[in-house]
Amino acid sequence: MSTPPAGSGTNLDPWYDLYAERTSGLAASEVRALFAVASRPEVVSLAGGMPFVSALPEDLIRAAFSDVMSSQGPTALQYGSGQGVPALRERILDVMAEESIHASVDDVVTTTGSQQAIDLVAKLFLDPGDVVLAEAPSYVGAIGVFRSYQARTVHVAMDSDGLIPEALREAIAREKAAGSTIKFLYTVPNFHNPAGVTLSADRRSEILEIARSNGILVIEDDPYGLLYFDAPPPPPIRTLDDEGVVYLGSFSKTLAPGFRVGWALAPHAIRDKLVLAAESAILSPSSFNQMVVNRYLETADWRAQIDVFRGVYRERRDAMLEALTEHLPGLTWTNPNGGFYVWLTLPEGLDAKQMLPRAVTELVAYTPGTAFYADGGGRNEMRLSFCYPTPERIELGIRRLTTVINGEAALLDAFSSTGPLQVQSKTRHVMTPPPDLG
Structure with a gap:
C-alpha cells in the first residue's frame, strides 16, 4: 500500500494537496x-x-423488464452507442412533440438523467471564471455543476411571470462592462424548480432575442413541462429557435427517476461534441435502462x-x-x-x-x-x-x-424594536420578485 505524500493537507484528508x-x-x-x-x-x-412513483402501473413496468430480457437480453446487457439507443431516441421525438417540438432523431443524445446533460454542456462550454446566467433562485443541481467547473453563476431576477427580460439585459450589460465572458443562460421555464412559476409566452421570445443579440446560448431545462394542471405552458423556447437553444428533457418526473434516463436536443455541432463528451465520461448510457423505457413507451398508454x-x-x-x-x-x-x-x-x-x-x-x-x-x-x-x-x-x-x-x-x-411581525395578516399569494443579485 502506498503512503500519502507529505504536505499540509487537512487533519482528515492526507491527499488534500493533490486535488485539482x-x-x-x-x-x-x-x-x-x-x-x-x-x-x-x-x-x-x-x-x-x-416523484410519486407508486402511481405507476407496476404490471406494465414489470412486463417491460421481462420483454426486454426475453427478446433483447444479450443486446440490453452489452455496451451501446454513446448517443443512445436509436429506438428510444425515436420515442423521445414523440414525447417532445407533446410540447410542439419537432426535430430529427440524429440531434437527440440520450443521457444518464438530465443532470448528466447539464454536466456535459458545462464541460463543453465553461472555462474557469466564465459566467452562467440563471434565474434567482435556480435549480440547486445546476448551480453545483457550474461551480464544479469553476464558473460563476450570476442570478437574474424573476417574478410570477418568470425571468424578467429587463433584468436580463441589465445583468448582461453589467457583466460585459466588467469584462466577464458569458457562456450561456440556464433556465427552467416551465413550473420552475424551485420557484414553481412559468415563463410567459411573450417573455420567451423576448429573452431568446436578448440571448441571440448578445451571442449567448440558451440551455432550456424542461423536466416538468408535461405535468401541467389546468392548462399546458407556452411552447418551449426551443420551438422558436433550433440553433441557439439546447433543450434538456427527462423521464425522471414523467416515468421514474430510478431509470436515470434523460436527453439533450442540440444543434448539430453541439450534438457531436456532446456525444464525444459522453463517451469520454461513461462510454455509453445504460442500454438496458433505455430499452426498458422504450418498451414501456411502446406498450403502455404513457400519455394517459x-x-x-x-x-x-x-x-x-x-x-x-x-x-x-x-x-x-x-x-x-x-x-x-x-x-x-x-x-x-x-x-x-x-x-x-x-x-x-x-x-x-x-x-x-x-x-x-x-x-x-x-x-x-x-x-x-x-x-x-x-x-x-x-x-x-x-x-x-x-x-x-x-x-x-x-x-x-x-x-x-x-428582540425587535420595530414591532411584531404580521404573520397572520392577509396578503396576495403571488411571488415577490427577489432583488437582482447579479
Missing part, C-alpha cells in the same frame, strides 16, 4: 443532506422533489399515465395551497400550475436555514432558499415540495411548519 483546483467547487447539496432526516417516517418531508400524474400532483398542490391559506395567511407564496414546488417567502428577519433544526424537531422538513442561490441569497425563503406526501400529510406538515414559523417570529419579536 476545481474540486474546491464541490460541496454537499443542501437538498441531498436533508434526505437522511426526511426519510424518517415520523417526519413530514416537504423537502425533496421525489402522465395524465394520472397530473391528477395526483394537482390534488397535492391544492392541499398545500389550502393549508397555507388556512395556517399562514400572512405570508406570500407562488401558485404553480404544474410541477412539484411552491416557493414560500418568510417575513424579513427570519432565516429558513437557521430555522431548519427546529423544524426537524417539530417533525417537518423543507429546503432552505439558500440552496438555490450561488451567492448566499434566499435566507428568508424556502421550497416546499408537494409531489410525494399525501394530501393529509401535507396538511399536517404545514401545521407543523406554522408552529415553527410562529415560534421563530415570536423570538424575533422579543
Whole structure:
C-alpha cells in the first residue's frame, strides 16, 4: 500500500494537496443532506422533489423488464452507442412533440438523467471564471455543476411571470462592462424548480432575442413541462429557435427517476461534441435502462399515465395551497400550475436555514432558499415540495411548519424594536420578485 505524500493537507484528508483546483467547487447539496432526516417516517418531508412513483402501473413496468430480457437480453446487457439507443431516441421525438417540438432523431443524445446533460454542456462550454446566467433562485443541481467547473453563476431576477427580460439585459450589460465572458443562460421555464412559476409566452421570445443579440446560448431545462394542471405552458423556447437553444428533457418526473434516463436536443455541432463528451465520461448510457423505457413507451398508454400524474400532483398542490391559506395567511407564496414546488417567502428577519433544526424537531422538513442561490441569497425563503406526501400529510406538515414559523417570529419579536411581525395578516399569494443579485 502506498503512503500519502507529505504536505499540509487537512487533519482528515492526507491527499488534500493533490486535488485539482476545481474540486474546491464541490460541496454537499443542501437538498441531498436533508434526505437522511426526511426519510424518517415520523417526519413530514416537504423537502425533496421525489416523484410519486407508486402511481405507476407496476404490471406494465414489470412486463417491460421481462420483454426486454426475453427478446433483447444479450443486446440490453452489452455496451451501446454513446448517443443512445436509436429506438428510444425515436420515442423521445414523440414525447417532445407533446410540447410542439419537432426535430430529427440524429440531434437527440440520450443521457444518464438530465443532470448528466447539464454536466456535459458545462464541460463543453465553461472555462474557469466564465459566467452562467440563471434565474434567482435556480435549480440547486445546476448551480453545483457550474461551480464544479469553476464558473460563476450570476442570478437574474424573476417574478410570477418568470425571468424578467429587463433584468436580463441589465445583468448582461453589467457583466460585459466588467469584462466577464458569458457562456450561456440556464433556465427552467416551465413550473420552475424551485420557484414553481412559468415563463410567459411573450417573455420567451423576448429573452431568446436578448440571448441571440448578445451571442449567448440558451440551455432550456424542461423536466416538468408535461405535468401541467389546468392548462399546458407556452411552447418551449426551443420551438422558436433550433440553433441557439439546447433543450434538456427527462423521464425522471414523467416515468421514474430510478431509470436515470434523460436527453439533450442540440444543434448539430453541439450534438457531436456532446456525444464525444459522453463517451469520454461513461462510454455509453445504460442500454438496458433505455430499452426498458422504450418498451414501456411502446406498450403502455404513457400519455394517459402522465395524465394520472397530473391528477395526483394537482390534488397535492391544492392541499398545500389550502393549508397555507388556512395556517399562514400572512405570508406570500407562488401558485404553480404544474410541477412539484411552491416557493414560500418568510417575513424579513427570519432565516429558513437557521430555522431548519427546529423544524426537524417539530417533525417537518423543507429546503432552505439558500440552496438555490450561488451567492448566499434566499435566507428568508424556502421550497416546499408537494409531489410525494399525501394530501393529509401535507396538511399536517404545514401545521407543523406554522408552529415553527410562529415560534421563530415570536423570538424575533422579543428582540425587535420595530414591532411584531404580521404573520397572520392577509396578503396576495403571488411571488415577490427577489432583488437582482447579479
